[in-house]
Amino acid sequence: MRVALALSLLAALLSGCASHPRDPDGVWINQAAIDAAVKGGNLRQALLANGPNLEWQINTKAGQASFSNGFELGEGKITSAADGKYHIEFYGHSFEELKIKGDDLTQAASDSGPEQHFVQPKEPSPAGAPPGSSFEKALYTAYMGGKWKITDGEGAGSTVQFHPDGSVDGLPGNDRYALCLAGDCAAMSSENDSLWLEKNKHGNAWIFMRKGDKLEILQAMNQAGADDMPDLHPGPRKWLLERD
Structure with missing residues (x-):
């Protein structure tokens, strides 16, 4: 009797869970x-x-x-x-x-x-954060997280850290970054990946190439006319970083 009662209660519990996604x-x-x-x-x-x-x-x-x-x-x-x-x-x-x-x-x-x-x-990002910020935070953590060492370029030997909130430490001349995910920045860089680097709210677009634990940051060369939308292509390498 007790076994039957227990089984019936379990069945009711399970059916209740199933009916409430x-x-x-x-x-x-x-x-x-x-x-x-x-x-x-x-x-x-x-x-x-x-x-x-x-x-x-x-x-x-x-x-x-x-x-x-x-x-x-x-x-x-x-x-x-x-x-x-x-x-x-x-x-x-x-x-x-x-x-x-x-x-x-x-x-x-x-x-x-x-x-x-x-x-x-x-x-997740705090309440009131801009739409898309939770995805961006998770992407930045997984894609740019960890400690990177500058193996070529200005500041060679220094350690660089890209933080989930878009701040960056150790990259000479920069304190913020943003990866291009879509929109105008994507149209301007064609099939190339690009990011924005700035310090004190002044910055520029750069082309980057990431292969495993190596990250190349290249100058973005504009091949468009003065009155046209920028057409950015990879230029000389500014930095080569390797993640520990």
């Missing part, structure tokens, strides 16, 4: 894109191959969901939600379907892109 509220990031980037090769190709969206923010209480692709922000309205499935409407003419299963948020394939998968970050 995981709370989707909060930030979800495209970890697959980060993992692909860390393996090496071209950063933006890795993001495009696993994107285009890099982060979702969901607020079921407000009935809102938004995505960031590293350049644009799409703000949508949750028009239906049932059994872990969410229908998101954007501006009344485009839609996205999201589904929560376990620790995974799946964005269904649509006219805007292929099926994509997202997870909640271990260390």
